[in-house]
Amino acid sequence: MSNNQVLDSDSSYSDVSQFHHTPSYCEENVYLLCKKLCADGVADVSDLFVVFISNEHKHIPLWHQKASHRADGIILWDYHVICIQKRKEGKSMDLVWDLDATLPFPSTLASYVSESIRPSFELFSEFQRVFRVVHAPLFLRYFASDRRHMKDSKGNWMSPPPEYKPIVAEDGSVHNLNQYIEMSTKDVLKDVGEESVNAVLTKQLGVLVGEGQLEQFFSCIAN
Numbered sequence: 001m002s003n004n005q006v007l008d009s010d011s012s013y014s015d016v017s018q019f020h021h022t023p024s025y026c027e028e029n030v031y032l033l034c035k036k037l038c039a040d041g042v043a044d045v046s047d048l049f050v051v052f053i054s055n056e057h058k059h060i061p062l063w064h065q066k067a068s069h070r071a072d073g074i075i076l077w078d079y080h081v082i083c084i085q086k087r088k089e090g091k092s093m094d095l096v097w098d099l100d101a102t103l104p105f106p107s108t109l110a111s112y113v114s115e116s117i118r119p120s121f122e123l124f125s126e127f128q129r130v131f132r133v134v135h136a137p138l139f140l141r142y143f144a145s146d147r148r149h150m151k152d153s154k155g156n157w158m159s160p161p162p163e164y165k166p167i168v169a170e171d172g173s174v175h176n177l178n179q180y181i182e183m184s185t186k187d188v189l190k191d192v193g194e195e196s197v198n199a200v201l202t203k204q205l206g207v208l209v210g211e212g213q214l215e216q217f218f219s220c221i222a223n
Contacts, residue, residue: 048136134206
């Protein structure tokens with residue numbers, strides 16, 4: 001797809017209801033979102049990055065989330081998944097597609113970081129977030145989930161699963177979600193730069209960036 005085929009996603013895709021959404025299955029929602037953005041010409045797959053947010057304690061706060069019962073929309077997720085679109089040169093700022101947020105859809109990366117992540121808000125160490133950034137072409141090829149993580153000890157669903165069949169990776173893997181959501185603050189990048197950008201474009205599980213490194217990391221990715 002050439003660059004001039006990519007639509008202005010700000011105006012064309014502001015209605016979140018156009019996208020498939022199953023509560024509690026954010027990783028699959030983002031998988032389908034990436035495919036739709038590409039199929040509809042809103043984005044080139046090479047410009048999309050899937051971002052898993054979690055930590056070793058599986059307690060991460062995000063603001064302005066639909067599932068929250070508070071006025072500020074804060075909620076503690078065990079993990080969450082969003083899509084970040086790197087905009088082409090000449091376009092506006094990078095975009096965040098979060099199907100579970102109450103913010104404008106999509107939001108600019110700067111706005112999303114400020115409103116939903118709030119890195120300036122002092123958090124106890126157990127709540128500090130880690131961001132696993134995975135290039136969408138690699139994610140769509142290798143990600144798999146048979147949804148076993150959504151069953152209790154008796155095999156009952158903790159939340160109703162999507163009606164479509166589970167996602168199977170191109171290599172035949174049926175479940176590797178745990179590899180994406182296992183992360184620790186001690187494993188985040190020491191330095192954000194060209195080497196880390198090369199790594200995210202080649203490594204199946206991407207790279208881990210810490211609180212306050214997310215915008216810097218995307219600013220290092222060439223248009």
